[in-house]
Every structure is written in C-alpha cells, then in structure tokens.
Amino acid sequence: MIRLLGLSGSLRSASINTAVLHAAAELLPKGTTLDVFTDWSDLPPFSPDLEAADPPPPSVLAFRAALSAASGVLIACPEYAHGLPGAFKNALDWVVGSGELSGKPVATLNAAPNSSHAQAALLEVLRTMDARPLFGSPFAVPGLHRRMTTADVLAHAEAKAVLKETLVELTAATSPARMQP
Numbered sequence: 001m002i003r004l005l006g007l008s009g010s011l012r013s014a015s016i017n018t019a020v021l022h023a024a025a026e027l028l029p030k031g032t033t034l035d036v037f038t039d040w041s042d043l044p045p046f047s048p049d050l051e052a053a054d055p056p057p058p059s060v061l062a063f064r065a066a067l068s069a070a071s072g073v074l075i076a077c078p079e080y081a082h083g084l085p086g087a088f089k090n091a092l093d094w095v096v097g098s099g100e101l102s103g104k105p106v107a108t109l110n111a112a113p114n115s116s117h118a119q120a121a122l123l124e125v126l127r128t129m130d131a132r133p134l135f136g137s138p139f140a141v142p143g144l145h146r147r148m149t150t151a152d153v154l155a156h157a158e159a160k161a162v163l164k165e166t167l168v169e170l171t172a173a174t175s176p177a178r179m180q181p
C-alpha cells in the first residue's frame with residue numbers, strides 16, 4: 001500500500017485547496033491511500049531555539065511523523081500576496097532541519113490558476129529542502145473557484161482529470177526504481 005499525505009496551504013475552513021485534497025482522496029489509484037493532514041495549524045512559530053528543545057513540541061512531532069509515514073506528498077496551496085501563505089511556510093520551516101521531506105516526491109497543486117508566484121516560491125522551497133517536486137505534473141487545477149466544495153471538484157471533469165493524472169504521477173514517483181538519481 002502506498003501512503004500519500006495531503007497538505008493544504010490554507011487554514012480557511014471552506015478552503016478550495018483543502019477541498020481539492022479531499023477530492024483527490026476519492027480518486028486514488030489502486031493500492032494507494034491519502035490522508036489529509038489538518039493539525040499543522042497548531043504548530044508554533046518556528047524558531048531555532050524552540051527547534052532545539054528536547055523534546056520538540058508535540059504538534060511538531062505529529063507533523064514530522066505524518067510526513068515520515070508517507071511515501072509521497074500532495075500539496076494544494078493558495079497564493080497570498082504573491083508568495084506562500086505564512087502559516088504554511090512556517091510549517092515547512094519546521095522540517096527543514098529534521099529532513100522529513102528530503103528525497104520525497106511531492107506534487108504541488110494550486111486551485112487558483114491565475115496565481116503563479118506562489119507556485120514558483122513553493123518549488124524553490126521544496127528544492128532547497130531536497131524534496132523531489134514533480135515538475136511534469138500540472139500545477140494549476142483549471143476551472144475552480146474559492147466557493148467550491150469537494151463535491152463540486154469531483155463534479156468538474158477537467159479538474160478531476162488533472163487530479164487523477166497528478167495522483168498517477170505521484171504514485172509512480174514513489175516507486176523505489178524512480179528513487180534512483
């Protein structure tokens with residue numbers, strides 16, 4: 001069984017990016033599971049001093065454990081002020097030193113096709129963390145808007161096709177053969 005982890009870059013309760021991840025969980029290839037991680041909003045503001053605490057905060061341990069257990073990660077992230085949402089960047093900062101994303105295949109999605117800066121920023125952060133972003137996967141999920149629900153995404157043929165294709169690519173990238181440099 002291939003375990004994927006979904007991370008939404010939005011804390012908004014009715015987030016389209018979170019809806020996209022829940023839709024993805026309904027469209028998985030055979031032999032694949034996808035858990036949507038929701039607890040990372042409890043993460044404290046990153047500080048190297050707090051990172052050095054022994055033990056680290058429980059929310060940090062939970063986030064790191066969820067990432068460690070996953071063979072691949074699916075990120076759906078909005079753009080805020082031409083960059084990554086601060087709370088999401090904070091979450092990523094918590095695993096720079098501990099390295100749970102290192103070598104891990106990551107597919108990135110954005111439910112707002114007009115925003116391009118955040119995708120570039122996210123890819124740069126992931127590359128710096130030594131993750132393996134899937135450059136071949138489509139980044140923008142077409143035809144969506146912020147008021148859509150998971151059911152709306154699943155009813156949208158084009159978005160559904162992009163999600164399915166992304167999941168197939170991500171699942172394939174988790175195979176040991178694809179892990180070779």
Ligand SMILES: Cc1cc2nc3c(=O)[nH]c(=O)nc-3n(C[C@H](O)[C@H](O)[C@H](O)COP(=O)(O)O)c2cc1C
Nearest residue numbers: 010012015016017078079080081082112114115146
């Ligand atoms: C504080 C803030 C800043 C935003 N900045 C941008 C931006 O720079 N470019 C853009 O395309 N959309 C921007 N947006 C719009 C969001 O990316 C868009 O509403 C997105 O659908 C929100 O995702 P969510 O539904 O998952 O929360 C911004 C939204 C907020 C709340």
